[in-house]
Amino acid sequence: MSGTVxxxxxxxxxxxxxxxxxxxxxPDAQVRLVCLPHAGGGASYFRxxxxxxxxxxxxxxxxxxxxxxxxxxxxxxxxxxMADALVPVLRPLLDRPVxxxxxxMGSAIAYEVALRMxxxxxxxxxxx
Numbered sequence: 001m002s003g004t005v006x007x008x009x010x011x012x013x014x015x016x017x018x019x020x021x022x023x024x025x026x027p028d029a030q031v032r033l034v035c036l037p038h039a040g041g042g043a044s045y046f047r048x049x050x051x052x053x054x055x056x057x058x059x060x061x062x063x064x065x066x067x068x069x070x071x072x073x074x075x076x077x078x079x080x081x082m083a084d085a086l087v088p089v090l091r092p093l094l095d096r097p098v099x100x101x102x103x104x105m106g107s108a109i110a111y112e113v114a115l116r117m118x119x120x121x122x123x124x125x126x127x128x
Contacts, residue, residue, distance in 0.1 A: 043062060
């Protein structure tokens with residue numbers, strides 16, 4: 001990261017519980033890995049990954065609206081809408097290096113989120 005992000009916005013703090021899933025907490029991790037699933041997938045796709053990553057990585061998986069425990073919510077209909085919704089949710093996580101990993105459609109969303117973070121806040125992810 002180039003810079004430290006200060007206090008999260010209220011919207012991001014409130015939405016994080018809906019959008020983000022942690023399957024194992026690693027509060028002392030050196031890096032956060034934010035994983036975005038494929039188009040038909042959900043956060044549980046990544047549930048077995050923390051054990052393989054070790055204590056140095058804090059894995060956080062994104063749960064899209066209309067998937068799994070958010071099935072009752074209306075899915076977002078565009079890549080722009082998804083990226084715009086994720087920016088305030090992910091911004092509070094940038095107090096340490098963050099890498100974005102996207103599988104298939106998730107990689108396109110990760111790219112769009114990274115662009116918005118750089119354009120709006122001058123922030124860059126450690127890996128994409």
